């Protein structure tokens with residue numbers, strides 16, 4: 631289920647920057663990998679978005695001094711944009 635691109639552009643927690651390129655996660659490469667992975671499974675992507683959002687919230691709660699509070703919203707919003715893109719092309 632995991633491809634090399636998604637492993638390379640994985641989030642480094644608790645800060646949620648990209649392992650591969652250092653950009654805020656999900657970077658463009660991660661979004662492309664997510665879109666490819668869930669191209670035929672928008673419900674799976676919706677569940678993935680929710681799981682990532684919860685993980686971000688958990689990191690913010692546990693690392694309040696280390697994590698910016700807008701990280702969960704950033705992760706959710708960028709992943710949801712991929713979900714919307716997939717839903718429009720399905």
Ligand SMILES: [Zn+2]
Nearest residue numbers: 639648651657
């Ligand atoms: Zn990246």
